[in-house]
Amino acid sequence: MSWLTALYFIPLLGIPAKAVNNGLARTPPLGWNNWYSTYCDVSEDLILETSQLLVDTGLLDLGYKYVVLDDCWAEEERDNTGHWRADLTKFPNGMKYVADTLHDKGLLFGMYSSAGELTCAGYPGSLNHEKEDAEDLASWNVDFFKYDNCYNLGQSGTALISFNRYKAMGDALNATGRPMVYSLCSWGEDQVHTWGMSIANSWRMSGDIYNSFTRPDALCSCDDERDPQCIAPGTHCSLLFVLNHVSAYADKARPGAWNDLDILQVGIGGMTDEEEKAHFALWAALKSPLLLGHDLRVSNAKSLTIANNPAILALSQDPSTKAALLVQRDTNVPKDKYGVGETHVWSGGLAHGDQVVILLNMANENQKISVSLEEIFVRDGAGGIAAQNHHDWDVYDLWADRMSDNDAQSILDAADQSAREQLFQKLNWYNSTRIPYSEGLKMRDPRLLGKKVSMISAQGILEVDVSRHAAQVFRLRNVDDSNLKRRVAIKDEL
Ligand SMILES: *[C@@H]1O[C@H](CO)[C@@H](O)[C@H](O)[C@H]1NC(C)=O
Numbered sequence: 001m002s003w004l005t006a007l008y009f010i011p012l013l014g015i016p017a018k019a020v021n022n023g024l025a026r027t028p029p030l031g032w033n034n035w036y037s038t039y040c041d042v043s044e045d046l047i048l049e050t051s052q053l054l055v056d057t058g059l060l061d062l063g064y065k066y067v068v069l070d071d072c073w074a075e076e077e078r079d080n081t082g083h084w085r086a087d088l089t090k091f092p093n094g095m096k097y098v099a100d101t102l103h104d105k106g107l108l109f110g111m112y113s114s115a116g117e118l119t120c121a122g123y124p125g126s127l128n129h130e131k132e133d134a135e136d137l138a139s140w141n142v143d144f145f146k147y148d149n150c151y152n153l154g155q156s157g158t159a160l161i162s163f164n165r166y167k168a169m170g171d172a173l174n175a176t177g178r179p180m181v182y183s184l185c186s187w188g189e190d191q192v193h194t195w196g197m198s199i200a201n202s203w204r205m206s207g208d209i210y211n212s213f214t215r216p217d218a219l220c221s222c223d224d225e226r227d228p229q230c231i232a233p234g235t236h237c238s239l240l241f242v243l244n245h246v247s248a249y250a251d252k253a254r255p256g257a258w259n260d261l262d263i264l265q266v267g268i269g270g271m272t273d274e275e276e277k278a279h280f281a282l283w284a285a286l287k288s289p290l291l292l293g294h295d296l297r298v299s300n301a302k303s304l305t306i307a308n309n310p311a312i313l314a315l316s317q318d319p320s321t322k323a324a325l326l327v328q329r330d331t332n333v334p335k336d337k338y339g340v341g342e343t344h345v346w347s348g349g350l351a352h353g354d355q356v357v358i359l360l361n362m363a364n365e366n367q368k369i370s371v372s373l374e375e376i377f378v379r380d381g382a383g384g385i386a387a388q389n390h391h392d393w394d395v396y397d398l399w400a401d402r403m404s405d406n407d408a409q410s411i412l413d414a415a416d417q418s419a420r421e422q423l424f425q426k427l428n429w430y431n432s433t434r435i436p437y438s439e440g441l442k443m444r445d446p447r448l449l450g451k452k453v454s455m456i457s458a459q460g461i462l463e464v465d466v467s468r469h470a471a472q473v474f475r476l477r478n479v480d481d482s483n484l485k486r487r488v489a490i491k492d493e494l
Protein backbone atom coordinates (compact mmCIF):
# COMPACT_ATOMS: atom_id res chain seq x y z
CA MET A 1 0.00 0.00 0.00
CA SER A 2 1.19 3.53 -0.76
CA TRP A 3 2.05 5.98 1.98
CA LEU A 4 -1.07 7.89 1.02
CA THR A 5 -3.35 4.92 1.68
CA ALA A 6 -1.41 4.29 4.85
CA LEU A 7 -2.18 7.79 6.09
CA TYR A 8 -5.81 7.37 5.19
CA PHE A 9 -6.13 4.27 7.34
CA ILE A 10 -4.25 5.55 10.37
CA PRO A 11 -7.43 5.99 12.44
CA LEU A 12 -8.17 2.31 11.96
CA LEU A 13 -4.83 1.29 13.42
CA GLY A 14 -5.97 2.18 16.90
CA ILE A 15 -3.73 5.05 17.90
CA PRO A 16 -4.51 5.21 21.62
CA ALA A 17 -7.28 7.74 22.02
CA LYS A 18 -6.55 10.15 24.84
CA ALA A 19 -9.31 10.00 27.41
CA VAL A 20 -9.51 10.24 31.15
CA ASN A 21 -8.00 7.11 32.55
CA ASN A 22 -10.48 5.95 35.21
CA GLY A 23 -11.80 2.95 33.30
CA LEU A 24 -15.40 4.25 33.42
CA ALA A 25 -18.10 5.13 30.87
CA ARG A 26 -16.65 2.97 28.10
CA THR A 27 -20.08 3.43 26.52
CA PRO A 28 -22.24 6.50 27.30
CA PRO A 29 -23.74 6.44 30.82
CA LEU A 30 -27.50 5.74 30.99
CA GLY A 31 -29.66 6.87 33.89
CA TRP A 32 -31.80 9.65 35.30
CA ASN A 33 -31.29 13.20 36.64
CA ASN A 34 -33.93 15.10 38.61
CA TRP A 35 -33.16 18.67 37.47
CA TYR A 36 -35.70 19.24 34.69
CA SER A 37 -38.59 17.68 36.60
CA THR A 38 -38.15 18.69 40.23
CA TYR A 39 -35.42 21.36 40.25
CA CYS A 40 -34.63 22.13 43.90
CA ASP A 41 -37.43 19.94 45.21
CA VAL A 42 -35.16 17.04 46.15
CA SER A 43 -35.32 14.47 48.93
CA GLU A 44 -34.36 10.97 49.96
CA ASP A 45 -37.89 9.87 49.06
CA LEU A 46 -37.56 11.25 45.53
CA ILE A 47 -34.29 9.41 44.92
CA LEU A 48 -35.37 6.12 46.47
CA GLU A 49 -38.82 6.06 44.83
CA THR A 50 -37.30 6.86 41.45
CA SER A 51 -34.70 4.17 41.92
CA GLN A 52 -37.34 1.57 42.66
CA LEU A 53 -39.27 2.67 39.55
CA LEU A 54 -36.16 2.20 37.39
CA VAL A 55 -36.00 -1.37 38.68
CA ASP A 56 -39.73 -2.11 38.48
CA THR A 57 -40.30 -0.76 34.97
CA GLY A 58 -37.36 -2.79 33.62
CA LEU A 59 -35.27 0.29 32.80
CA LEU A 60 -32.36 -0.76 35.03
CA ASP A 61 -32.09 -3.98 33.04
CA LEU A 62 -31.94 -1.93 29.83
CA GLY A 63 -28.85 -0.19 31.26
CA TYR A 64 -30.26 2.86 33.09
CA LYS A 65 -27.95 2.60 36.10
CA TYR A 66 -27.01 6.12 37.18
CA VAL A 67 -29.42 7.97 39.46
CA VAL A 68 -28.12 11.54 39.56
CA LEU A 69 -29.17 14.02 42.23
CA ASP A 70 -28.63 17.56 40.93
CA ASP A 71 -28.38 20.83 42.90
CA CYS A 72 -29.90 21.76 46.31
CA TRP A 73 -29.02 18.77 48.47
CA ALA A 74 -26.62 20.65 50.83
CA GLU A 75 -26.90 23.06 53.74
CA GLU A 76 -26.00 26.65 52.92
CA GLU A 77 -22.95 26.65 55.17
CA ARG A 78 -20.07 24.23 55.37
CA ASP A 79 -19.13 22.83 58.79
CA ASN A 80 -16.24 24.30 60.78
CA THR A 81 -13.75 21.91 59.19
CA GLY A 82 -14.73 23.15 55.70
CA HIS A 83 -16.70 20.02 54.76
CA TRP A 84 -20.12 19.94 53.14
CA ARG A 85 -23.17 19.26 55.26
CA ALA A 86 -26.05 17.36 53.68
CA ASP A 87 -29.47 18.94 54.30
CA LEU A 88 -30.87 16.53 56.87
CA THR A 89 -34.47 17.64 56.43
CA LYS A 90 -34.27 16.51 52.79
CA PHE A 91 -31.88 13.58 53.39
CA PRO A 92 -32.51 12.51 57.00
CA ASN A 93 -30.17 9.51 56.77
CA GLY A 94 -27.38 11.35 54.98
CA MET A 95 -25.95 10.79 51.52
CA LYS A 96 -24.09 7.54 52.15
CA TYR A 97 -27.34 5.86 53.11
CA VAL A 98 -28.82 6.87 49.74
CA ALA A 99 -25.79 5.54 47.85
CA ASP A 100 -25.77 2.26 49.75
CA THR A 101 -29.51 1.74 49.21
CA LEU A 102 -29.08 2.32 45.48
CA HIS A 103 -26.13 -0.06 45.34
CA ASP A 104 -28.26 -2.77 46.95
CA LYS A 105 -30.68 -2.40 44.02
CA GLY A 106 -27.89 -2.64 41.44
CA LEU A 107 -27.97 1.11 40.71
CA LEU A 108 -25.25 3.76 40.92
CA PHE A 109 -25.45 7.16 42.62
CA GLY A 110 -24.54 10.56 41.13
CA MET A 111 -24.12 13.91 42.87
CA TYR A 112 -23.60 17.51 41.85
CA SER A 113 -21.57 20.62 42.58
CA SER A 114 -20.26 23.67 40.73
CA ALA A 115 -16.68 24.76 39.94
CA GLY A 116 -17.42 28.08 41.59
CA GLU A 117 -17.87 29.64 45.00
CA LEU A 118 -21.55 28.67 44.88
CA THR A 119 -23.64 26.16 42.97
CA CYS A 120 -26.14 27.56 40.47
CA ALA A 121 -28.87 27.50 43.15
CA GLY A 122 -26.61 29.14 45.73
CA TYR A 123 -25.27 26.25 47.81
CA PRO A 124 -21.55 25.85 48.62
CA GLY A 125 -19.55 25.29 45.43
CA SER A 126 -16.30 23.35 45.18
CA LEU A 127 -13.85 25.92 43.81
CA ASN A 128 -10.91 25.95 46.27
CA HIS A 129 -12.61 23.11 48.19
CA GLU A 130 -11.84 20.38 45.67
CA LYS A 131 -9.95 18.14 48.07
CA GLU A 132 -12.47 18.00 50.93
CA ASP A 133 -15.43 17.78 48.53
CA ALA A 134 -13.90 14.89 46.58
CA GLU A 135 -13.21 13.19 49.90
CA ASP A 136 -16.83 13.66 50.97
CA LEU A 137 -18.10 12.20 47.67
CA ALA A 138 -15.81 9.20 48.01
CA SER A 139 -16.74 8.66 51.66
CA TRP A 140 -20.43 8.65 50.66
CA ASN A 141 -19.74 5.98 47.99
CA VAL A 142 -20.77 8.24 45.13
CA ASP A 143 -20.23 6.84 41.60
CA PHE A 144 -20.84 9.84 39.32
CA PHE A 145 -20.14 13.55 39.73
CA LYS A 146 -21.63 16.41 37.71
CA TYR A 147 -19.60 19.61 37.95
CA ASP A 148 -21.33 22.83 36.88
CA ASN A 149 -19.96 26.28 36.00
CA CYS A 150 -21.87 28.87 38.06
CA TYR A 151 -20.19 31.56 40.19
CA ASN A 152 -16.74 30.72 38.87
CA LEU A 153 -15.18 33.96 40.15
CA GLY A 154 -14.11 34.96 36.66
CA GLN A 155 -11.95 31.89 36.20
CA SER A 156 -12.94 31.43 32.59
CA GLY A 157 -12.25 33.13 29.29
CA THR A 158 -9.42 31.00 27.99
CA ALA A 159 -9.20 27.28 27.48
CA LEU A 160 -6.30 27.03 29.93
CA ILE A 161 -8.07 28.85 32.77
CA SER A 162 -11.14 26.62 32.47
CA PHE A 163 -9.05 23.49 31.95
CA ASN A 164 -7.09 24.15 35.16
CA ARG A 165 -10.24 24.86 37.17
CA TYR A 166 -11.87 21.58 36.08
CA LYS A 167 -8.63 19.59 36.28
CA ALA A 168 -8.24 20.50 39.97
CA MET A 169 -11.43 18.55 40.68
CA GLY A 170 -10.47 15.70 38.35
CA ASP A 171 -7.19 15.33 40.25
CA ALA A 172 -8.98 15.47 43.60
CA LEU A 173 -11.47 12.79 42.53
CA ASN A 174 -8.62 10.61 41.31
CA ALA A 175 -6.69 11.10 44.57
CA THR A 176 -9.55 9.58 46.57
CA GLY A 177 -8.97 6.23 44.82
CA ARG A 178 -12.72 5.79 44.27
CA PRO A 179 -13.64 5.57 40.57
CA MET A 180 -16.31 8.19 39.82
CA VAL A 181 -17.65 9.16 36.41
CA TYR A 182 -16.63 12.80 35.99
CA SER A 183 -19.34 14.74 34.14
CA LEU A 184 -18.03 18.17 33.32
CA CYS A 185 -20.61 20.90 32.73
CA SER A 186 -18.88 24.08 31.51
CA TRP A 187 -21.66 24.82 28.97
CA GLY A 188 -19.33 24.40 26.00
CA GLU A 189 -17.22 27.37 27.09
CA ASP A 190 -13.56 27.87 26.31
CA GLN A 191 -13.34 25.21 23.58
CA VAL A 192 -14.07 22.39 26.00
CA HIS A 193 -14.19 19.99 23.04
CA THR A 194 -10.39 20.36 22.80
CA TRP A 195 -9.58 19.52 26.43
CA GLY A 196 -12.60 17.95 28.17
CA MET A 197 -11.63 14.43 27.11
CA SER A 198 -8.25 14.68 28.84
CA ILE A 199 -9.75 15.09 32.30
CA ALA A 200 -13.43 14.06 32.25
CA ASN A 201 -15.77 11.30 31.03
CA SER A 202 -18.12 13.77 29.37
CA TRP A 203 -18.39 17.49 28.76
CA ARG A 204 -21.47 19.59 28.13
CA MET A 205 -21.09 21.18 24.71
CA SER A 206 -23.65 24.02 24.95
CA GLY A 207 -25.85 25.99 27.30
CA ASP A 208 -28.75 24.21 28.98
CA ILE A 209 -31.31 22.49 26.80
CA TYR A 210 -35.05 23.17 27.03
CA ASN A 211 -38.12 21.30 25.84
CA SER A 212 -38.39 22.86 22.40
CA PHE A 213 -37.53 21.22 19.09
CA THR A 214 -36.61 24.36 17.12
CA ARG A 215 -37.61 27.56 18.94
CA PRO A 216 -34.71 30.02 19.24
CA ASP A 217 -34.50 31.82 22.59
CA ALA A 218 -32.71 34.99 23.65
CA LEU A 219 -31.21 33.18 26.64
CA CYS A 220 -29.33 30.77 24.35
CA SER A 221 -27.26 33.21 22.35
CA CYS A 222 -24.12 31.39 21.30
CA ASP A 223 -24.61 31.15 17.58
CA ASP A 224 -22.34 32.61 14.97
CA GLU A 225 -24.73 35.28 13.78
CA ARG A 226 -25.93 36.79 17.00
CA ASP A 227 -23.08 36.21 19.39
CA PRO A 228 -19.74 35.37 17.79
CA GLN A 229 -17.94 35.90 21.12
CA CYS A 230 -20.37 33.57 22.84
CA ILE A 231 -21.03 35.78 25.83
CA ALA A 232 -23.84 33.65 27.24
CA PRO A 233 -24.10 29.92 26.54
CA GLY A 234 -27.17 30.33 28.69
CA THR A 235 -30.27 28.20 28.99
CA HIS A 236 -33.26 27.47 26.77
CA CYS A 237 -31.25 25.96 23.93
CA SER A 238 -33.49 24.13 21.46
CA LEU A 239 -32.71 20.67 20.13
CA LEU A 240 -31.94 22.18 16.73
CA PHE A 241 -29.45 24.56 18.33
CA VAL A 242 -27.73 21.77 20.26
CA LEU A 243 -27.46 19.56 17.17
CA ASN A 244 -26.01 22.29 14.97
CA HIS A 245 -23.63 23.29 17.74
CA VAL A 246 -22.25 19.78 18.28
CA SER A 247 -22.05 18.95 14.57
CA ALA A 248 -18.56 20.46 14.19
CA TYR A 249 -17.05 18.23 16.87
CA ALA A 250 -19.37 15.24 17.14
CA ASP A 251 -16.37 13.09 16.19
CA LYS A 252 -14.59 13.91 19.48
CA ALA A 253 -16.64 11.24 21.29
CA ARG A 254 -14.68 8.15 22.28
CA PRO A 255 -14.75 5.44 24.95
CA GLY A 256 -14.64 7.12 28.34
CA ALA A 257 -15.11 10.61 26.87
CA TRP A 258 -18.40 11.82 25.42
CA ASN A 259 -20.04 14.98 24.14
CA ASP A 260 -22.86 15.65 26.62
CA LEU A 261 -25.91 17.06 24.79
CA ASP A 262 -27.69 17.53 28.14
CA ILE A 263 -30.48 15.72 29.96
CA LEU A 264 -33.28 14.16 27.89
CA GLN A 265 -36.51 16.14 27.59
CA VAL A 266 -38.60 13.03 26.82
CA GLY A 267 -41.73 12.92 28.98
CA ILE A 268 -41.35 16.48 30.29
CA GLY A 269 -44.08 17.85 28.05
CA GLY A 270 -44.03 20.60 25.44
CA MET A 271 -42.88 18.34 22.60
CA THR A 272 -44.89 15.97 20.42
CA ASP A 273 -44.37 12.23 20.47
CA GLU A 274 -42.55 12.39 17.11
CA GLU A 275 -40.27 15.15 18.39
CA GLU A 276 -39.44 13.12 21.50
CA LYS A 277 -38.68 10.01 19.41
CA ALA A 278 -36.34 12.01 17.17
CA HIS A 279 -34.66 13.58 20.21
CA PHE A 280 -34.03 10.23 21.88
CA ALA A 281 -32.65 8.57 18.74
CA LEU A 282 -30.29 11.46 17.95
CA TRP A 283 -28.94 11.64 21.48
CA ALA A 284 -28.30 7.88 21.32
CA ALA A 285 -26.62 7.96 17.91
CA LEU A 286 -24.48 10.95 18.93
CA LYS A 287 -23.32 9.04 22.03
CA SER A 288 -24.49 11.61 24.52
CA PRO A 289 -25.02 10.29 28.02
CA LEU A 290 -28.73 9.38 28.15
CA LEU A 291 -30.12 10.68 31.42
CA LEU A 292 -33.91 10.60 31.55
CA GLY A 293 -35.19 13.95 32.80
CA HIS A 294 -38.84 13.35 33.55
CA ASP A 295 -40.50 12.54 36.86
CA LEU A 296 -40.80 8.75 36.83
CA ARG A 297 -43.38 8.89 39.63
CA VAL A 298 -45.90 10.37 37.19
CA SER A 299 -44.45 8.69 34.12
CA ASN A 300 -46.82 7.95 31.26
CA ALA A 301 -46.86 4.90 29.00
CA LYS A 302 -45.68 6.80 25.93
CA SER A 303 -42.47 8.04 27.59
CA LEU A 304 -41.74 4.50 28.73
CA THR A 305 -42.09 3.16 25.18
CA ILE A 306 -39.53 5.72 24.00
CA ALA A 307 -37.02 5.13 26.79
CA ASN A 308 -37.30 1.34 26.60
CA ASN A 309 -36.69 0.81 22.87
CA PRO A 310 -33.70 -1.57 22.83
CA ALA A 311 -33.05 -0.97 19.12
CA ILE A 312 -32.32 2.70 19.88
CA LEU A 313 -30.39 1.96 23.08
CA ALA A 314 -28.22 -0.42 21.04
CA LEU A 315 -27.06 2.61 19.01
CA SER A 316 -25.89 4.29 22.20
CA GLN A 317 -24.20 1.20 23.60
CA ASP A 318 -22.72 -0.06 20.32
CA PRO A 319 -19.17 -1.31 20.87
CA SER A 320 -17.80 0.60 17.86
CA THR A 321 -18.43 3.77 19.97
CA LYS A 322 -18.41 6.11 16.97
CA ALA A 323 -20.83 9.04 17.08
CA ALA A 324 -23.12 9.76 14.15
CA LEU A 325 -22.02 12.79 12.10
CA LEU A 326 -23.95 15.38 10.14
CA VAL A 327 -23.48 14.44 6.47
CA GLN A 328 -26.24 16.48 4.82
CA ARG A 329 -27.99 19.73 5.80
CA ASP A 330 -30.63 21.54 3.77
CA THR A 331 -31.79 24.99 4.89
CA ASN A 332 -33.78 25.67 1.73
CA VAL A 333 -37.02 24.31 3.21
CA PRO A 334 -40.24 25.81 4.66
CA LYS A 335 -39.60 27.95 7.74
CA ASP A 336 -41.74 28.34 10.88
CA LYS A 337 -42.87 31.60 12.48
CA TYR A 338 -39.40 32.10 13.97
CA GLY A 339 -37.82 31.84 10.52
CA VAL A 340 -36.36 28.44 11.45
CA GLY A 341 -36.47 25.28 9.39
CA GLU A 342 -33.96 22.78 8.00
CA THR A 343 -33.47 19.08 7.36
CA HIS A 344 -30.50 16.97 8.41
CA VAL A 345 -29.07 13.55 7.67
CA TRP A 346 -26.90 12.06 10.40
CA SER A 347 -24.88 8.92 9.69
CA GLY A 348 -22.61 6.81 11.86
CA GLY A 349 -20.63 3.60 11.73
CA LEU A 350 -21.75 0.74 13.99
CA ALA A 351 -20.18 -2.59 14.95
CA HIS A 352 -20.26 -5.49 12.46
CA GLY A 353 -20.24 -3.14 9.45
CA ASP A 354 -23.72 -1.71 10.13
CA GLN A 355 -24.55 1.98 9.76
CA VAL A 356 -27.12 4.20 11.51
CA VAL A 357 -28.82 6.79 9.32
CA ILE A 358 -31.21 9.41 10.73
CA LEU A 359 -33.30 11.56 8.39
CA LEU A 360 -34.40 14.53 10.50
CA ASN A 361 -37.12 16.96 9.44
CA MET A 362 -36.96 20.25 11.35
CA ALA A 363 -38.73 22.08 8.52
CA ASN A 364 -42.23 23.44 8.96
CA GLU A 365 -43.85 20.95 6.54
CA ASN A 366 -43.59 17.27 5.66
CA GLN A 367 -40.53 16.66 3.50
CA LYS A 368 -39.18 14.00 1.20
CA ILE A 369 -35.56 13.57 2.26
CA SER A 370 -33.09 11.79 -0.03
CA VAL A 371 -29.53 10.81 0.68
CA SER A 372 -27.13 8.79 -1.46
CA LEU A 373 -24.94 5.96 -0.21
CA GLU A 374 -22.05 8.15 -1.29
CA GLU A 375 -23.09 10.76 1.31
CA ILE A 376 -24.07 8.20 3.95
CA PHE A 377 -20.55 6.75 3.81
CA VAL A 378 -18.69 9.96 3.01
CA ARG A 379 -16.59 9.67 6.18
CA ASP A 380 -15.19 6.42 4.81
CA GLY A 381 -14.04 8.16 1.65
CA ALA A 382 -15.39 11.17 -0.26
CA GLY A 383 -16.29 11.11 -3.94
CA GLY A 384 -17.96 7.72 -3.72
CA ILE A 385 -14.72 5.77 -3.16
CA ALA A 386 -15.89 4.18 0.12
CA ALA A 387 -16.18 0.42 -0.29
CA GLN A 388 -19.63 0.61 1.33
CA ASN A 389 -20.93 2.72 -1.56
CA HIS A 390 -20.53 -0.35 -3.78
CA HIS A 391 -22.63 -2.74 -1.68
CA ASP A 392 -26.35 -3.41 -1.43
CA TRP A 393 -27.93 -2.53 1.92
CA ASP A 394 -31.01 -3.72 3.78
CA VAL A 395 -32.80 -0.91 5.61
CA TYR A 396 -34.19 -1.61 9.10
CA ASP A 397 -36.60 0.76 10.83
CA LEU A 398 -35.59 1.12 14.49
CA TRP A 399 -38.97 2.37 15.71
CA ALA A 400 -41.05 -0.29 13.92
CA ASP A 401 -41.13 -2.64 16.92
CA ARG A 402 -41.91 0.05 19.48
CA MET A 403 -43.88 -1.29 22.44
CA SER A 404 -47.62 -0.54 22.45
CA ASP A 405 -49.03 1.95 24.95
CA ASN A 406 -51.20 -0.83 26.38
CA ASP A 407 -48.24 -3.07 27.13
CA ALA A 408 -46.35 -0.17 28.69
CA GLN A 409 -49.40 0.72 30.78
CA SER A 410 -49.64 -2.84 32.04
CA ILE A 411 -46.03 -2.63 33.24
CA LEU A 412 -46.78 0.63 35.06
CA ASP A 413 -49.91 -0.91 36.59
CA ALA A 414 -48.46 -4.32 37.52
CA ALA A 415 -49.42 -5.16 41.08
CA ASP A 416 -46.24 -6.87 42.24
CA GLN A 417 -42.90 -8.37 41.36
CA SER A 418 -44.27 -11.64 40.04
CA ALA A 419 -46.84 -9.90 37.80
CA ARG A 420 -44.02 -7.80 36.40
CA GLU A 421 -41.79 -10.81 35.79
CA GLN A 422 -44.56 -12.51 33.83
CA LEU A 423 -45.06 -9.40 31.75
CA PHE A 424 -41.37 -9.00 30.96
CA GLN A 425 -41.32 -12.61 29.83
CA LYS A 426 -44.44 -12.22 27.70
CA LEU A 427 -43.09 -9.02 26.13
CA ASN A 428 -39.76 -10.68 25.29
CA TRP A 429 -37.96 -7.89 27.19
CA TYR A 430 -34.36 -7.23 26.19
CA ASN A 431 -32.31 -7.69 29.35
CA SER A 432 -28.86 -6.07 29.07
CA THR A 433 -27.94 -7.24 32.56
CA ARG A 434 -28.14 -10.77 31.21
CA ILE A 435 -26.97 -10.09 27.64
CA PRO A 436 -24.86 -6.93 27.27
CA TYR A 437 -25.59 -4.95 24.09
CA SER A 438 -22.21 -5.88 22.61
CA GLU A 439 -23.14 -9.58 22.94
CA GLY A 440 -26.67 -9.10 21.65
CA LEU A 441 -25.34 -7.27 18.60
CA LYS A 442 -22.76 -9.96 17.95
CA MET A 443 -25.51 -12.60 18.03
CA ARG A 444 -27.68 -10.35 15.79
CA ASP A 445 -30.50 -10.31 18.36
CA PRO A 446 -33.57 -9.15 16.37
CA ARG A 447 -34.77 -6.97 19.26
CA LEU A 448 -31.72 -4.74 18.68
CA LEU A 449 -31.91 -4.56 14.90
CA GLY A 450 -35.39 -3.25 14.11
CA LYS A 451 -37.59 -4.34 11.23
CA LYS A 452 -36.55 -4.62 7.59
CA VAL A 453 -38.51 -2.11 5.50
CA SER A 454 -36.57 -1.64 2.25
CA MET A 455 -33.28 -1.99 0.44
CA ILE A 456 -30.73 0.30 -1.24
CA SER A 457 -28.75 -0.97 -4.23
CA ALA A 458 -25.07 -0.22 -4.65
CA GLN A 459 -24.46 3.48 -5.40
CA GLY A 460 -28.16 4.04 -4.77
CA ILE A 461 -30.26 6.50 -2.86
CA LEU A 462 -32.37 6.32 0.29
CA GLU A 463 -35.48 8.44 -0.18
CA VAL A 464 -38.08 8.72 2.58
CA ASP A 465 -41.11 10.86 3.47
CA VAL A 466 -40.53 12.39 6.87
CA SER A 467 -43.34 14.19 8.68
CA ARG A 468 -42.94 17.71 9.99
CA HIS A 469 -40.81 17.72 13.16
CA ALA A 470 -39.98 14.02 13.06
CA ALA A 471 -37.13 11.68 12.20
CA GLN A 472 -36.85 8.34 10.43
CA VAL A 473 -34.22 6.19 12.10
CA PHE A 474 -32.62 3.31 10.22
CA ARG A 475 -29.96 0.66 10.67
CA LEU A 476 -28.35 -0.31 7.37
CA ARG A 477 -27.12 -3.90 7.13
CA ASN A 478 -24.98 -5.16 4.32
CA VAL A 479 -26.97 -7.53 2.09
CA ASP A 480 -23.91 -9.43 1.02
CA ASP A 481 -22.47 -10.82 4.21
CA SER A 482 -19.48 -12.40 2.49
CA ASN A 483 -18.46 -9.04 1.01
CA LEU A 484 -18.79 -7.59 4.44
CA LYS A 485 -16.55 -10.20 6.00
CA ARG A 486 -13.94 -9.60 3.31
CA ARG A 487 -13.96 -5.87 3.91
CA VAL A 488 -13.62 -6.27 7.65
CA ALA A 489 -10.78 -8.73 7.12
CA ILE A 490 -8.96 -6.26 4.89
CA LYS A 491 -9.26 -3.57 7.54
CA ASP A 492 -7.99 -5.96 10.20
CA GLU A 493 -4.94 -6.81 8.13
CA LEU A 494 -3.86 -3.21 7.81
C1 LIG B 1 -32.70 -9.38 33.95
O1 LIG B 1 -31.78 -10.37 34.31
C2 LIG B 1 -31.39 -10.31 35.67
C3 LIG B 1 -30.26 -11.33 35.86
O2 LIG B 1 -30.62 -12.57 35.34
C4 LIG B 1 -32.61 -10.57 36.54
O3 LIG B 1 -32.25 -10.50 37.91
C5 LIG B 1 -33.66 -9.51 36.24
O4 LIG B 1 -34.86 -9.76 36.96
C6 LIG B 1 -34.00 -9.49 34.75
N1 LIG B 1 -34.84 -8.33 34.49
C7 LIG B 1 -35.91 -8.34 33.69
C8 LIG B 1 -36.60 -7.02 33.48
O5 LIG B 1 -36.31 -9.31 33.11
Ligand SMILES: *[C@@H]1O[C@H](CO)[C@@H](O)[C@H](O)[C@H]1NC(C)=O
Nearest residue numbers: 021022173174177178179180
Ligand atom coordinates in the same frame (compact mmCIF):
# COMPACT_ATOMS: atom_id res chain seq x y z
C1 LIG C 1 -6.11 7.90 38.66
O1 LIG C 1 -5.31 8.21 37.55
C2 LIG C 1 -4.44 7.14 37.16
C3 LIG C 1 -3.52 7.68 36.06
O2 LIG C 1 -4.24 8.19 34.98
C4 LIG C 1 -5.27 5.96 36.72
O3 LIG C 1 -4.44 4.89 36.34
C5 LIG C 1 -6.20 5.54 37.85
O4 LIG C 1 -7.06 4.49 37.42
C6 LIG C 1 -7.03 6.71 38.33
N1 LIG C 1 -7.78 6.31 39.51
C7 LIG C 1 -9.06 6.64 39.70
C8 LIG C 1 -9.68 6.15 40.96
O5 LIG C 1 -9.71 7.31 38.93
